[in-house]
Amino acid sequence: MPHALSTDLYELMMAAGYHAVGERPRASFELFVRELPPTRGYLVAAGLQQVVEFLESWACTPDEIAYLRELPALGGARREFFDHFLPQLRFTGDVWAVPEGVPVFAGEPLVRVTAPLPEAQLVETALLATVLFQTSIASKATRVVAAAGGRSVIEFGGRRAHGTEAAMLAARAACLGGCSATSNLDAGFRFGVPVSGTMAHSWVMAHADELTAFRRYTEVHGRRSVLLIDTYDPLAATQLIVEAKLQPHAVRLDSGDLGNLSRTVRAILDAGGLGQTQILASGDLDEYRVAELVTSGAPIDGFGVGTALSTSRDAPALGGVYKLVEIEREGVMVPLMKLSVGKQTVPAAKQVWRIPATGRTERDVVALEAETIGYGSPLLRQVMRGGVRCASSPDVFDSQAACLDAVGRLPESVRRFREPGPFRVDRSVGLERLLSRMMQSPTGAV
Amino acid sequence: MPHALSTDLYELMMAAGYHAVGERPRASFELFVRELPPTRGYLVAAGLQQVVEFLESWACTPDEIAYLRELPALGGARREFFDHFLPQLRFTGDVWAVPEGVPVFAGEPLVRVTAPLPEAQLVETALLATVLFQTSIASKATRVVAAAGGRSVIEFGGRRAHGTEAAMLAARAACLGGCSATSNLDAGFRFGVPVSGTMAHSWVMAHADELTAFRRYTEVHGRRSVLLIDTYDPLAATQLIVEAKLQPHAVRLDSGDLGNLSRTVRAILDAGGLGQTQILASGDLDEYRVAELVTSGAPIDGFGVGTALSTSRDAPALGGVYKLVEIEREGVMVPLMKLSVGKQTVPAAKQVWRIPATGRTERDVVALEAETIGYGSPLLRQVMRGGVRCASSPDVFDSQAACLDAVGRLPESVRRFREPGPFRVDRSVGLERLLSRMMQSPTGAV
Numbered sequence: 001m002p003h004a005l006s007t008d009l010y011e012l013m014m015a016a017g018y019h020a021v022g023e024r025p026r027a028s029f030e031l032f033v034r035e036l037p038p039t040r041g042y043l044v045a046a047g048l049q050q051v052v053e054f055l056e057s058w059a060c061t062p063d064e065i066a067y068l069r070e071l072p073a074l075g076g077a078r079r080e081f082f083d084h085f086l087p088q089l090r091f092t093g094d095v096w097a098v099p100e101g102v103p104v105f106a107g108e109p110l111v112r113v114t115a116p117l118p119e120a121q122l123v124e125t126a127l128l129a130t131v132l133f134q135t136s137i138a139s140k141a142t143r144v145v146a147a148a149g150g151r152s153v154i155e156f157g158g159r160r161a162h163g164t165e166a167a168m169l170a171a172r173a174a175c176l177g178g179c180s181a182t183s184n185l186d187a188g189f190r191f192g193v194p195v196s197g198t199m200a201h202s203w204v205m206a207h208a209d210e211l212t213a214f215r216r217y218t219e220v221h222g223r224r225s226v227l228l229i230d231t232y233d234p235l236a237a238t239q240l241i242v243e244a245k246l247q248p249h250a251v252r253l254d255s256g257d258l259g260n261l262s263r264t265v266r267a268i269l270d271a272g273g274l275g276q277t278q279i280l281a282s283g284d285l286d287e288y289r290v291a292e293l294v295t296s297g298a299p300i301d302g303f304g305v306g307t308a309l310s311t312s313r314d315a316p317a318l319g320g321v322y323k324l325v326e327i328e329r330e331g332v333m334v335p336l337m338k339l340s341v342g343k344q345t346v347p348a349a350k351q352v353w354r355i356p357a358t359g360r361t362e363r364d365v366v367a368l369e370a371e372t373i374g375y376g377s378p379l380l381r382q383v384m385r386g387g388v389r390c391a392s393s394p395d396v397f398d399s400q401a402a403c404l405d406a407v408g409r410l411p412e413s414v415r416r417f418r419e420p421g422p423f424r425v426d427r428s429v430g431l432e433r434l435l436s437r438m439m440q441s442p443t444g445a446v
Numbered sequence: 447m448p449h450a451l452s453t454d455l456y457e458l459m460m461a462a463g464y465h466a467v468g469e470r471p472r473a474s475f476e477l478f479v480r481e482l483p484p485t486r487g488y489l490v491a492a493g494l495q496q497v498v499e500f501l502e503s504w505a506c507t508p509d510e511i512a513y514l515r516e517l518p519a520l521g522g523a524r525r526e527f528f529d530h531f532l533p534q535l536r537f538t539g540d541v542w543a544v545p546e547g548v549p550v551f552a553g554e555p556l557v558r559v560t561a562p563l564p565e566a567q568l569v570e571t572a573l574l575a576t577v578l579f580q581t582s583i584a585s586k587a588t589r590v591v592a593a594a595g596g597r598s599v600i601e602f603g604g605r606r607a608h609g610t611e612a613a614m615l616a617a618r619a620a621c622l623g624g625c626s627a628t629s630n631l632d633a634g635f636r637f638g639v640p641v642s643g644t645m646a647h648s649w650v651m652a653h654a655d656e657l658t659a660f661r662r663y664t665e666v667h668g669r670r671s672v673l674l675i676d677t678y679d680p681l682a683a684t685q686l687i688v689e690a691k692l693q694p695h696a697v698r699l700d701s702g703d704l705g706n707l708s709r710t711v712r713a714i715l716d717a718g719g720l721g722q723t724q725i726l727a728s729g730d731l732d733e734y735r736v737a738e739l740v741t742s743g744a745p746i747d748g749f750g751v752g753t754a755l756s757t758s759r760d761a762p763a764l765g766g767v768y769k770l771v772e773i774e775r776e777g778v779m780v781p782l783m784k785l786s787v788g789k790q791t792v793p794a795a796k797q798v799w800r801i802p803a804t805g806r807t808e809r810d811v812v813a814l815e816a817e818t819i820g821y822g823s824p825l826l827r828q829v830m831r832g833g834v835r836c837a838s839s840p841d842v843f844d845s846q847a848a849c850l851d852a853v854g855r856l857p858e859s860v861r862r863f864r865e866p867g868p869f870r871v872d873r874s875v876g877l878e879r880l881l882s883r884m885m886q887s888p889t890g891a892v
Contacts, residue, residue, distance in 0.1 A: 183454040
């Protein structure tokens with residue numbers, strides 16, 4: 001999980017620079033995604049709980065400070081930087097954020113941090129890595145779950161995730177985005193999300209024959225057993241199960257033509273009196289394959305989705321940034337923007353207002369923090385005040401319910417898997433005015 | 447980092463099953479990648495150090511056992527499973543593996559674990575997530591480094607990695623694959639790899655004007671300073687640096703037409719007597735963009751490569767698996783294979799022999815463990831014996847040197863970025879004979 005050194009060296013070099021001249025004006029940074037990946041019509045905010053836990057416990061250990069002290073790159077830092085600033089480092093700022101599970105769009109702040117400049121700066125890398133990754137996975141999960149049309153989707157992808165921490169966080173975000181369970185025990189242990197388990201091919205191979213393997217499993221796990229039937233021949237395996245009068249909860253298909261196999265397996269099970277035994281399918285599934293299987297009427301009761309989900313394989317990274325939007329000068333907050341080609345930022349602390357229209361979400365308005373947009377609801381809520389948490393983190397499945405409801409209210413075109421339509425995000429009158437005023441000034445200052 | 451619950455529930459369900467019948471035959475599992483991603487002609491093995499550290503310290507905590515005891519899915523496990531088996535769980539097996547930094551191909555075992563079956567089974571998920579992720583990143587790094595043609599490549603992608611642990615491990619693997627440094631402090635702290643830092647746009651924006659921002663930075667960081675020149679206008683910023691007679695180590699361009707900008711910036715620096723000041727470029731770079739810039743002769747001295755590298759964006763997951771290849775029956779190891787459609791495995795414990803030809807690597811031969819292939823060198827080496835490490839882990843930069851040398855010996859067609867040619871991997875006579883014998887038997891047993 002993120003800790004004080006989960007950051008880039010330049011953050012420390014800048015902190016040493018601010019320290020050297022004794023500067024710590026308050027500043028606000030906003031975390032947002034510049035542009036959605038081509039296959040994403042919306043994103044689902046996730047990772048906030050880990051952000052708050054990180055900021056609450058943020059501190060440098062003596063070992064870490066000893067390491068930093070010896071770094072040639074920090075050779076210009078003052079001695080007090082290592083002796084006082086780093087040992088006393090704590091997060092004392094305010095955080096506003098979009099709750100987990102809420103759909104968001106390009107250019108909308110997901111998190112806003114207001115704190116003394118060095119503090120707000122130093123946490124950049126950890127906040128981006130934490131929020132962007134879980135947001136990717138939660139977004140992907142809502143697509144797979146939508147494709148499954150009410151059938152259960154279980155996250156199976158830990159083994160292909162980007163390391164074991166990523167596996168655990170992907171499982172969490174997948175549940176947030178609608179999965180009914182995960183195979184990942186670490187996520188179950190830490191977050192209380194339901195875990196689900198089947199059987200590996202190795203279990204079948206380790207026994208003298210398939211029937212012995214199936215019998216042994218059901219002797220231990222009884223009605224909970226999910227028997228994997230494709231190690232050799234899936235139809236023969238199903239026949240064995242019927243003949244042996246085993247009564248597994250489900251059988252799992254992990255290879256071959258899942259549509260046709262599931263039909264034949266269903267027929268064998270039904271003819272053998274195993275109408276209650278479900279069929280689970282897995283094996284390189286994603287929202288497209290799941291949608292095909294569901295549309296074709298394949299009698300599959302649940303899907304195990306792995307790699308495509310745990311890595312958001314078709315969009316494995318989001319172009320998310322964390323940008324300085326205002327700074328305290330002579331006691332007042334002054335808006336700031338950058339003008340880099342193709343990477344301009346929008347100045348000032350902002351709020352996002354979501355505008356409904358008869359049960360649907362019509363559009364968003366990005367406004368200055370102080371504005372109120374009638375008929376809308378503000379998305380960002382305060383979660384930390386003066387470095388202390390001021391809102392409880394909802395349970396993953398409470399966030400899931402809110403997520404599925406909110407995604408369901410988005411225009412259908414925005415939810416399309418391929419070439420999704422745009423969602424309307426306007427700027428408020430106040431923000432437009434500020435922007436056009438600042439564009440006149442070559443350094444972006446007002 | 448991986449720990450005992452970094453696993454899938456089914457591994458525990460199978461372990462409970464083996465425990466219930468008192469079975470713990472020795473078994474060998476091999477970790478390999480079924481098929482390379484379309485843009486990869488080779489992979490570079492990585493992550494072994496973390497695998498060995500994980501296996502050495504593998505144990506369940508009382509809290510974890512208390513969690514498992516209450517899981518409905520493990521309701522069929524015997525009480526002794528929680529009271530004795532889990533508390534006493536340690537890794538007691540042997541591990542053979544391809545050293546980090548060595549190129550590998552589809553179907554070649556990267557790691558072979560031989561241990562009592564439940565132990566070897568339970569570590570599957572953590573081993574896959576650990577090895578496959580770092581292998582992805584190290585492989586990607588070798589491509590970016592090759593594209594840079596001797597200019598330095600610095601890993602900058604922590605903020606877009608799949609969480610902060612992934613950021614740290616990606617930085618490590620990127621250094622293994624040839625990067626000269628990373629911006630990630632956590633990787634520097636843990637692995638001693640060089641760290642490198644520049645300046646963010648926020649530093650420039652936080653100051654009243656660009657010149658003040660540059661002056662303040664160089665006052666603290668002196669000749670180590672890398673000044674970011676694209677917050678407003680890169681050419682005007684370069685002019686400011688020259689006129690103020692600052693002498694930064696480098697300037698960094700992070701947006702716009704990097705080729706043309708670097709030429710003009712170079713000219714301004716040279717005309718201003720700053721011929722020693724380097725130009726670094728960053729901003730959505732990958733091996734293709736880097737190769738274009740280098741080929742066009744852009745005067746860029748180093749590249750900061752972020753998201754594309756830290757997520758292996760074009761190939762963010764590898765189809766890697768961990769398969770049972772032999773099991774002890776009545777005191778002898780018996781080879782095993784599975785026949786699932788499109789997912790057949792190759793039986794028996796194996797060794798990979800690399801065959802050289804006048805300074806180049808010509809082909810590999812996958813052989814039975816006991817075979818010797820003349821003129822070749824075996825790739826897998828024993829790293830653990832009876833649960834204890836029996837080989838030291840080389841330093842990341844020792845592995846890097848071996849990696850760059852070995853990749854350089856691969857046929858040029860295999861190293862191509864787009865549509866790489868195949869590398870010849872043969873099967874030994876012994877392995878072919880075993881395979882054809884086992885294909886006769888419908889359950890794959892000999």
